[in-house]
Amino acid sequence: MSRVKCRYFGSCAGCQYQMLDYSTQLDFKRQVVEKAYRYFSGMPSEEVPGPLPTIGSPLQYNYRTKITPHFDAPPKGKAREGWQPWIGFDAKGRRMVLDIEECPIATPVLNEALGPARQAVKEKIDTYKRGSTILMRDSLQVGTSTTSEEEENHVCIQDHKATVRERVGTTLFEFPANSFFQNNNSVLVPLTEYVRTAILSPPGGQPEKQPRHLVDTYCGSGLFAITLSPFFESVVGIEISEESIRSAKHNVSLNGISDDKCDFRAGKAEAIFSVVQDLPPDETVIVIDPPRKGCDDKFIEQLLLFGASTVVYVSCNVHTQARDVGKIVRGSKGGYVLESLRGFDLFPQTAHVESVAVLRKPRMSG
Ligand SMILES: C[S@@+](CC[C@H](N)C(=O)[O-])C[C@H]1O[C@@H](n2cnc3c(N)ncnc32)[C@H](O)[C@@H]1O
Structure with missing residues (x-):
């Protein structure tokens, strides 16, 4: 029986992998992450952990929202x-x-x-x-x-201006139809839970200080900030689109979360560092989820100056992610270690992969 489920496969530019069984697709995507870091991070191979197996999408067809x-x-x-x-x-x-x-x-x-x-x-x-x-x-x-x-x-x-509603686990999100939201709802609980676990339960054991503050940069309508808010004392998000920031604020009240806990700002991502300068870096986590072009150098400079204990970089373009992670690790001069890399399959049947990189400041020994 053919694996291909689409009569346009081969003529349409949308999907590339329908002829492959799903475990092969996931392994190809792991290799894409591995090669992106080999060729674009500028990091020595011993500093790049082998990508963990790609997390599959619960829905492999009928997933695009x-x-x-x-x-x-x-x-x-x-x-x-x-x-x-x-x-x-x-x-x-x-x-x-x-x-x-x-x-x-x-x-x-x-x-x-x-x-x-x-x-x-x-x-x-x-x-x-x-x-x-x-x-x-x-x-x-x-x-x-x-x-x-x-x-x-x-x-x-x-209608571009009409409100769209999505549920991620128990959390509801509303946003205008023409604004950004991830396109595969079925994998968003595994993705947000993975980011939460990466932050709160590092493989090397609990950090000296548990993170209490979350800074969600490029936050859209608040996907990471809001789903992770129960685990932090304070959450701050920044996003260039004022419309998405209005949605993020609305989504805070939609989910019955206190306004005092979550603060969302419209602006360029690097502007957040003047807002959070009084937070303790060793108890603060930064989530980065930029568009395909990755982060500006100004953002990376500010990120390095702030020096949060944990940085989780989520990206739909592993090549710009690898470039940026290389800059962060080199710029920190031994401060940050690339702890783990893992692809998430937000786009089954296509060659695209979402990549999650976890950067951590090593614990001081003794
Ligand atoms: C890949 S989306 C991620 C959104 C959100 N984290 C999510 O998962 O729903 C990237 C977001 O970055 C925003 N953005 C683009 N350039 C930006 C900048 N220079 N500063 C802040 N946000 C920016 C876009 O408007 C978009 O909402």
Whole structure:
């Protein structure tokens, strides 16, 4: 039986790995992490721990909670001749859009809505002067109160400004449809729990001082800050998007967490260090989760000056992560050790990997 579940596999640029069994996909991703650090960190091999086995996604198909099928505008003069767009995703190796009627990695509610969404565009295609994108997001029905996950009703949100709701374990998140949120909900409990365990139960034994303060940089609508807040006395998040910061503050009250505990600021990530300068670095953890381009040098300089005991760097681009981790380890002159590396499969069937690097200041002996 073929492993490939998509009729567009091989022509669509979206997935690369459907022909591989899942354990092979996970092992490929471990090798990607290993090679990224070998070639991009600039660190001697003895300072780079072998990546731990990649943590798989509970859902390997029907996991994507956001898709953005797109289409070109009618060529000049063609709109009234019944020209129909191809609506879908980029074709593999060709500068054209592939016409896609279903996407097996997207959630069921998005697949159900795809046909009507495509039809709506086709009916008014002559009104488009430029190509465009349909935003489609899987959301729990906002405004209903349910007691169990099984009862929760999923809907497809297409309005960019409408509120999307997702649940991560027992924590709810709401954010505007056009703002950032991780696209594979099924793996977010394992991911956030892994980060929590990495911080609070280091493999080398408990630190002299348990961390009490969490600083979540590039925090979006508060995924790490809010899910980890029960384990810290204070939590501060920073994020460039004011809209996401409004969501993070809303999500604090949505989950019944005290405002006094969580502080969220809009701004460039490096600005957080003037806010947290009075926190004790040996009892503070910094989570970093930047966009694909990684961290600015200004951020890394400030991070090194602050000197938190633990830094957890989460990234959807292991190559820029490796570069930045190399800068942090070298810049700290022996201060930080790269303790562990592990991939998380947020993107099954594709070649992408999310990577989690844990940096720690070694305990003073004696
Ligand atoms: C990969 S997302 C992570 C968001 C969040 N940690 C999560 O998992 O939902 C990266 C975030 O960094 C924000 N961002 C981009 N550049 C930034 C900067 N210079 N300073 C602060 N935040 C930035 C983006 O708006 C985005 O929300």
